[in-house]
Amino acid sequence: MQEMHRVLVVMCGIQPATKLLVGVSGGPDSLCLLDGFVRLGYAVVAAHYNHRLRPEADADARHVQRVAEQMGVTFISAASDVRGYASEAGMSVEEAARTVRYRFLFAEARHLGCAAVAVGHTADDQVETVLMHFLRGAGLSGLRGMLPCGVMPEWDDAIPLVRPLLGVWRKDVIAYCKEHALEPVFDKSNLDTTYFRNRLRHELIPTLQDYNPQVKEVLWRMSQSAAGDYDLLHRLTLSAWHDCQIDEGLDFVVMSLNALRRMERGLKRNVMRLAIGKLRPGLRDIDFQSIERAASFIDAPTQTHFLDLIAGLVFYISGDRLFLGDHSSSLLVSAWPQMDVGDEFELAVPGRLELHAGWVLESHRIESAGYADPDLKEKDPFQVRLNASCLSLPLQVRTRRPGDRFRPLGMNGHSLKLSDFWINEHLPRPARPGWPLVCSNDEIVWIPGYRPAETCRLHQGTHRAVHLILKRTSS
Amino acid sequence: MQEMHRVLVVMCGIQPATKLLVGVSGGPDSLCLLDGFVRLGYAVVAAHYNHRLRPEADADARHVQRVAEQMGVTFISAASDVRGYASEAGMSVEEAARTVRYRFLFAEARHLGCAAVAVGHTADDQVETVLMHFLRGAGLSGLRGMLPCGVMPEWDDAIPLVRPLLGVWRKDVIAYCKEHALEPVFDKSNLDTTYFRNRLRHELIPTLQDYNPQVKEVLWRMSQSAAGDYDLLHRLTLSAWHDCQIDEGLDFVVMSLNALRRMERGLKRNVMRLAIGKLRPGLRDIDFQSIERAASFIDAPTQTHFLDLIAGLVFYISGDRLFLGDHSSSLLVSAWPQMDVGDEFELAVPGRLELHAGWVLESHRIESAGYADPDLKEKDPFQVRLNASCLSLPLQVRTRRPGDRFRPLGMNGHSLKLSDFWINEHLPRPARPGWPLVCSNDEIVWIPGYRPAETCRLHQGTHRAVHLILKRTSS
Numbered sequence: 034m035q036e037m038h039r040v041l042v043v044m045c046g047i048q049p050a051t052k053l054l055v056g057v058s059g060g061p062d063s064l065c066l067l068d069g070f071v072r073l074g075y076a077v078v079a080a081h082y083n084h085r086l087r088p089e090a091d092a093d094a095r096h097v098q099r100v101a102e103q104m105g106v107t108f109i110s111a112a113s114d115v116r117g118y119a120s121e122a123g124m125s126v127e128e129a130a131r132t133v134r135y136r137f138l139f140a141e142a143r144h145l146g147c148a149a150v151a152v153g154h155t156a157d158d159q160v161e162t163v164l165m166h167f168l169r170g171a172g173l174s175g176l177r178g179m180l181p182c183g184v185m186p187e188w189d190d191a192i193p194l195v196r197p198l199l200g201v202w203r204k205d206v207i208a209y210c211k212e213h214a215l216e217p218v219f220d221k222s223n224l225d226t227t228y229f230r231n232r233l234r235h236e237l238i239p240t241l242q243d244y245n246p247q248v249k250e251v252l253w254r255m256s257q258s259a260a261g262d263y264d265l266l267h268r269l270t271l272s273a274w275h276d277c278q279i280d281e282g283l284d285f286v287v288m289s290l291n292a293l294r295r296m297e298r299g300l301k302r303n304v305m306r307l308a309i310g311k312l313r314p315g316l317r318d319i320d321f322q323s324i325e326r327a328a329s330f331i332d333a334p335t336q337t338h339f340l341d342l343i344a345g346l347v348f349y350i351s352g353d354r355l356f357l358g359d360h361s362s363s364l365l366v367s368a369w370p371q372m373d374v375g376d377e378f379e380l381a382v383p384g385r386l387e388l389h390a391g392w393v394l395e396s397h398r399i400e401s402a403g404y405a406d407p408d409l410k411e412k413d414p415f416q417v418r419l420n421a422s423c424l425s426l427p428l429q430v431r432t433r434r435p436g437d438r439f440r441p442l443g444m445n446g447h448s449l450k451l452s453d454f455w456i457n458e459h460l461p462r463p464a465r466p467g468w469p470l471v472c473s474n475d476e477i478v479w480i481p482g483y484r485p486a487e488t489c490r491l492h493q494g495t496h497r498a499v500h501l502i503l504k505r506t507s508s
Numbered sequence: 509m510q511e512m513h514r515v516l517v518v519m520c521g522i523q524p525a526t527k528l529l530v531g532v533s534g535g536p537d538s539l540c541l542l543d544g545f546v547r548l549g550y551a552v553v554a555a556h557y558n559h560r561l562r563p564e565a566d567a568d569a570r571h572v573q574r575v576a577e578q579m580g581v582t583f584i585s586a587a588s589d590v591r592g593y594a595s596e597a598g599m600s601v602e603e604a605a606r607t608v609r610y611r612f613l614f615a616e617a618r619h620l621g622c623a624a625v626a627v628g629h630t631a632d633d634q635v636e637t638v639l640m641h642f643l644r645g646a647g648l649s650g651l652r653g654m655l656p657c658g659v660m661p662e663w664d665d666a667i668p669l670v671r672p673l674l675g676v677w678r679k680d681v682i683a684y685c686k687e688h689a690l691e692p693v694f695d696k697s698n699l700d701t702t703y704f705r706n707r708l709r710h711e712l713i714p715t716l717q718d719y720n721p722q723v724k725e726v727l728w729r730m731s732q733s734a735a736g737d738y739d740l741l742h743r744l745t746l747s748a749w750h751d752c753q754i755d756e757g758l759d760f761v762v763m764s765l766n767a768l769r770r771m772e773r774g775l776k777r778n779v780m781r782l783a784i785g786k787l788r789p790g791l792r793d794i795d796f797q798s799i800e801r802a803a804s805f806i807d808a809p810t811q812t813h814f815l816d817l818i819a820g821l822v823f824y825i826s827g828d829r830l831f832l833g834d835h836s837s838s839l840l841v842s843a844w845p846q847m848d849v850g851d852e853f854e855l856a857v858p859g860r861l862e863l864h865a866g867w868v869l870e871s872h873r874i875e876s877a878g879y880a881d882p883d884l885k886e887k888d889p890f891q892v893r894l895n896a897s898c899l900s901l902p903l904q905v906r907t908r909r910p911g912d913r914f915r916p917l918g919m920n921g922h923s924l925k926l927s928d929f930w931i932n933e934h935l936p937r938p939a940r941p942g943w944p945l946v947c948s949n950d951e952i953v954w955i956p957g958y959r960p961a962e963t964c965r966l967h968q969g970t971h972r973a974v975h976l977i978l979k980r981t982s983s
Binding site: 167170173232241250251254255257258262263299302303321 | 725737777
């Protein structure tokens with residue numbers, strides 16, 4: 034009771050007499066919670082959701098109603114065919130049940146003007162949650178487990194979800210029910226170990242107790258410690274975000290590359306998580322490897338300055354600016370050299386060709402004796418020198434065609450399918466159809482931003498070369 | 509090989525040709541490590557420690573010597589009776605073996621002028637370490653697992669311990685040994701599941717893989733993520749420490765209470781861990797509950813402003829200053845009201861008595877009609893009003909005697925042993941013998957800083973009272 038009071042008043046700032054909606058399944062946790070609220074003097078509404086998953090479901094709903102009425106508490110309920118909803122929405126039954134239940138609880142809370150929705154998760158539930166997150170490799174955010182109070186934007190932007198029993202063990206809840214003659218319903222599905230959570234509860238946690246009998250207490254405290262550390266890191270991350278953020282739209286963010294590069298690796302990772310979270314708020318876990326790829330890209334961008342990141346998001350660098358956005362973001366598309374799909378132009382040498390969005394392709398002749406083979410990888414991937422003796426002029430500039438193949442400089446043997454080359458180089462998919470290809474006799478001799486063809490290699494003693502430059506003159 | 513190079517050169521800044529000492533047990537990990545070092549061009553010394561725990565130990569030592577000689581590497585070794593050392597030092601055999609081995613490795617590294625000591629821990633070892641720390645509830649620091657390079661003050665202040673294989677899985681190490689015809693010794697004790705680590709390896713990790721087949725990869729990445737987050741938090745904590753730190757000695761630190769109070773709970777916890785770590789560098793795990801008690805004490809100190817913390821450390825508040833130090837720290841002792849043990853003085857009313865270190869006890873008469881019972885807990889525990897009609901003057905002020913009993917205000921029924929009262933109130937043990945007790949007719953009527961006796965309670969209508977004040981006038 035003291036613990037409930039501490040969570041509600043001290044942590045959540047919810048004073049007695051406030052109107053609250055309490056989710057009541059009828060199990061010991063939620064009955065204990067409801068009883069505690071009544072004794073602490075809150076104005077509670079007991080809300081029961083009947084998932085109709087078990088034969089006893091209707092009887093359970095009537096039982097909860099009786100208990101609520103005996104306590105003098107307003108009772109509301111709803112029911113639906115969760116199994117049907119699950120198969121419609123392509124969710125697991127657990128997930129579907131959770132979704133319809135919380136949707137109901139928050140809709141009613143809004144309707145009835147409640148200050149919060151309360152649910153009966155206990156310290157045991159918390160330990161199971163921490164363990165679940167641990168097993169799938171969550172970071173600090175996941176190791177916090179559930180929060181005692183917090184707004185969940187997926188359910189409501191303002192009404193918080195509170196969990197006053199998160200510091201109370203299930204055994205104490207059960208003892209409380211006995212002591213106060215509360216009669217919980219018995220949900221047999223809690224014993225069904227085909228549910229992941231039940232396997233943790235009934236199998237894994239007992240196993241872990243063989244290794245450390247205190248493991249539940251230990252994991253509960255870890256969640257507290259992780260929550261404190263997370264809050265600190267989050268503050269640090271927000272401040273770093275403000276230091277590096279330049280622009281933000283619905284489907285893109287722009288950050289300062291130099292500001293990002295000055296950050297430690299850990300901070301860089303957290304800022305990347307934050308930035309990705311802004312564009313993909315629904316993404317539950319951003320996997321560590323994607324974050325690592327992002328951090329590595331910032332320190333040492335690929336030649337083309339593009340990276341296909343995660344969940345349809347791409348990185349693009351231009352000067353000090355790092356763009357992160359949707360594949361289809363207009364900001365990104367205009368940042369790439371693009372032509373209309375199917376277009377083909379001639380390019381004389383010397384010559385000049387204008388592409389979209391201010392990109393210009395220039396060609397020059399180079400006449401000089403004893404020209405040595407440059408590094409295989411040119412420093413600027415948007416410039417190249419090709420051996421003129423292998424070219425037939427004028428060159429053609431066109432977009433891809435079915436069957437295109439390419440043998441990049443430095444690759445011995447056979448040529449690659451162009452599509453395979455692009456997959457290897459991680460060119461974002463939407464940039465591929467309009468990407469300019471420089472050809473001679475219909476053979477690709479240069480992919481701007483990537484590689485020249487092996488056939489156009491400069492040799493010791495190459496005298497005549499063609500110098501091609503693709504650059505952006507304006508936006 | 510690339511991974512070894514990355515750890516050594518990029519992460520640890522150790523260039524090829526540097527002289528290194530490599531700990532070689534003869535198992536696949538250390539042979540692979542040794543071979544890798546030779547191929548990367550480091551000047552290595554192979555160091556083997558023979559723990560004489562198994563019948564094959566001497567043969568294994570000879571085998572490692574042969575392998576080293578075949579590679580053209582200097583070989584050194586030592587041996588001792590680890591079991592004997594363990595029972596002498598009161599350690600487990602595992603712990604003793606670890607201690608003598610690392611002591612040997614670092615002594616030889618110093619002697620031979622090596623830039624680092626290298627050991628062959630693999631990604632599998634890392635996962636086991638993370639899991640071990642998880643099971644005992646470590647915070648971020650523990651979830652990092654082992655570090656790829658770091659100075660361990662317990663072994664040497666300057667020579668780092670490096671672990672170039674921490675990102676390499678054991679299966680790849682074994683494949684490497686096969687490919688390079690390296691013949692590891694077989695340590696049967698690795699199968700002995702009476703060792704905790706072996707139980708994790710052979711029993712718990714396979715169980716966890718039933719829950720997530722990727723659990724090893726996931727825990728390895730968690731260690732990376734935790735290491736980055738830890739570095740960030742550590743920087744934040746150091747900066748907070750500098751903001752609140754006032755003074756620091758060998759056996760004490762002094763912090764600003766107000767600066768600490770302004771910190772978030774998570775930061776406060778980390779600063780407490782740092783401060784405790786300064787006074788108890790050997791303390792491996794500072795348990796979460798002690799840290800929580802410390803944080804709570806800072807926000808709401810106990811009436812006496814003392815707290816018995818952990819490992820012989822106590823907190824003491826004086827004004828804005830929070831002292832943390834040894835029980836026996838001179839700074840702390842002078843901060844307490846103390847008398848010479850066995851001293852006894854008379855205190856007239858009105859009167860005044862000087863104790864040690866500037867503490868003064870004053871008495872005054874209060875004559876006023878209709879004086880109501882104050883709160884049971886006075887606001888300042890170093891002041892009290894006693895019912896004069898129950899006192900026989902002059903009062904006595906003395907230190908404790910065997911058999912002393914006390915019935916604190918508000919306690920009905922029997923009196924307590926004074927020693928039990930002090931245990932309940934957490935008065936630090938070294939403060940007890942010299943603590944001043946105010947007596948009347950040899951019965952304790954007030955314990956300054958704590959409680960008056962029930963017998964001296966003021967009643968509605970009490971007219972005459974004695975007002976006692978204990979205060980510090982100077983240091």
